[in-house]
Amino acid sequence: MNITKDPFLEWFRNVSPYFHDHRGKTIVIMIPGDCLSQGMFSGIVSDLAILHALGVRLVLVHGARLQIDEELHQKGFVSKFHKGVRITEREHISSIMKAVGSVRWQIEALFSSGLPNSPMYGAKIKIRSGNFITAMPKGIIDGIDHQMTGKVRSVDGGAINDILKENGIVLLSPLGYSITGEVFNLSFADIGICVASTIKADKAIIFNDDGAIYDRDNKLYRELTLAQCKEFLDGSDLHAPSNSYFSLRACYSVCQRGVPRAHIISSRDDGSLLKELYTRDGDGTMVYSDSYEVVRQAQLEDVSGIINLISPLEQKGVLVKRSREKLENEIDYFAILEKDSLVIGCAALYPIEKSNAGELACVAIRKEYQKAGLAPILLAYVEKLAASRNITEIYTLTTRTAHWFLGQGFVEVEVDALPASRKALYNYQRNSKVFCKKL
Numbered sequence: 001m002n003i004t005k006d007p008f009l010e011w012f013r014n015v016s017p018y019f020h021d022h023r024g025k026t027i028v029i030m031i032p033g034d035c036l037s038q039g040m041f042s043g044i045v046s047d048l049a050i051l052h053a054l055g056v057r058l059v060l061v062h063g064a065r066l067q068i069d070e071e072l073h074q075k076g077f078v079s080k081f082h083k084g085v086r087i088t089e090r091e092h093i094s095s096i097m098k099a100v101g102s103v104r105w106q107i108e109a110l111f112s113s114g115l116p117n118s119p120m121y122g123a124k125i126k127i128r129s130g131n132f133i134t135a136m137p138k139g140i141i142d143g144i145d146h147q148m149t150g151k152v153r154s155v156d157g158g159a160i161n162d163i164l165k166e167n168g169i170v171l172l173s174p175l176g177y178s179i180t181g182e183v184f185n186l187s188f189a190d191i192g193i194c195v196a197s198t199i200k201a202d203k204a205i206i207f208n209d210d211g212a213i214y215d216r217d218n219k220l221y222r223e224l225t226l227a228q229c230k231e232f233l234d235g236s237d238l239h240a241p242s243n244s245y246f247s248l249r250a251c252y253s254v255c256q257r258g259v260p261r262a263h264i265i266s267s268r269d270d271g272s273l274l275k276e277l278y279t280r281d282g283d284g285t286m287v288y289s290d291s292y293e294v295v296r297q298a299q300l301e302d303v304s305g306i307i308n309l310i311s312p313l314e315q316k317g318v319l320v321k322r323s324r325e326k327l328e329n330e331i332d333y334f335a336i337l338e339k340d341s342l343v344i345g346c347a348a349l350y351p352i353e354k355s356n357a358g359e360l361a362c363v364a365i366r367k368e369y370q371k372a373g374l375a376p377i378l379l380a381y382v383e384k385l386a387a388s389r390n391i392t393e394i395y396t397l398t399t400r401t402a403h404w405f406l407g408q409g410f411v412e413v414e415v416d417a418l419p420a421s422r423k424a425l426y427n428y429q430r431n432s433k434v435f436c437k438k439l
């Protein structure tokens with residue numbers, strides 16, 4: 001029998017795993033104020049209502065930069081900025097409150113209207129706002145007093161979670177109240193980052209006017225590890241105060257604070273939120289923080305990473321100095337430990353001529369990753385490699401790490417115990433201790 005494929009069934013079966021994945025998950029969504037003045041906003045609200053109906057717990061954080069600009073302009077005020085951050089003068093704050101309030105009411109009204117002309121027509125959704133954010137002054141930066149521009153001091157995560165548990169959507173505005181009762185103008189991204197990390201959100205999503213992130217050849221960056229994201233922020237053509245820089249910076253910060261994934265999606269493409277969450281490839285850029293270490297054979301491209309790792313130890317005299325050329329020639333003897341494309345550890349195993357022995361050298365773990373049991377993982381890899389090359393004993397020479405090697409099953413031996421070809425090269429001036437481990 002010839003079965004014709006029903007496109008609806010096929011589509012439904014393809015998206016259903018995502019329903020399962022996202023149900024019960026908490027997502028913090030950051031929406032710049034600019035989105036409201038674009039024709040897409042009611043579509044965004046309708047998509048948020050669909051997510052809510054599918055069991056996603058939502059915290060929305062809106063911005064209001066455009067609306068604040070317009071309000072201040074109408075009053076004849078001119079805002080000053082420092083590195084893209086507005087300096088909020090005391091006499092501007094009531095205009096800012098008015099602009100922010102009007103954005104918030106527009107959003108609440110859209111959710112309360114029963115979403116006419118949308119797939120979620122008739123949906124009843126509880127939107128809750130409140131004093132969840134305590135603020136403090138941003139202070140004086142580069143000698144410039146930021147006055148009523150603030151930053152997040154704390155987040156009432158418990159109160160936010162209570163609303164989410166009762167099936168409400170939390171809506172946060174870019175204002176915060178200080179313990180002295182003053183109102184501060186905050187960045188919506190700062191709030192999004194702090195809230196997402198406090199309530200341990202599963203994801204953060206930021207709408208960007210300029211869409212996802214592309215490289216110089218206009219190729220979409222679908223995924224970036226934290227390290228790649230940092231490299232891109234440090235070295236790319238994106239600069240503050242561009243929207244894309246700002247959005248990527250927010251994704252980086254939120255993942256650095258423990259949120260596993262952060263996405264940048266376009267505020268101009270209809271349905272970008274649903275496409276990002278319910279299709280395999282999405283059409284935004286995702287930054288992710290969950291990563292793990294990989295041990296592998298080193299390659300020529302790893303030489304710079306190895307130099308970066310070992311040169312501080314060479315300068316201190318802990319490791320013997322190796323030139324780049326020597327490292328390149330000997331790269332096949334090296335194994336590395338890699339995390340997010342960063343070399344965080346290395347070890348070399350040199351065969352000792354005319355013997356069935358090898359020499360373990362240049363064992364190093366980046367300082368910030370030490371004491372986490374990583375060097376033993378590297379050692380186990382090297383030992384396995386040695387066994388596969390018929391090496392039956394490993395020697396190592398060290399001036400300062402004797403006890404670590406003892407802890408790894410090495411025993412101290414005399415210099416004379418070294419195979420003759422290696423003993424001939426022993427540096428009596430360096431006077432290293434010799435250790436041996438039988439495999």
Ligand SMILES: CC(C)(COP(=O)(O)OP(=O)(O)OC[C@H]1O[C@@H](n2cnc3c(N)ncnc32)[C@H](O)[C@@H]1OP(=O)(O)O)[C@@H](O)C(=O)NCCC(=O)NCCS
Binds near residue numbers: 313318361362366404
């Ligand atoms: C030695 C080194 C590779 C260990 O890496 P690691 O991934 O931190 O290893 P572990 O997690 O198993 O070991 C950590 C333990 O070793 C101890 N240790 C670290 N350096 C030591 C040293 N020079 N002598 C004795 N013990 C040392 C730590 O104090 C720690 O002990 P603790 O857990 O009781 O506090 C790492 O400290 C390093 O890179 N040191 C600088 C380079 C070096 O000395 N290389 C060896 C010469 S080839």
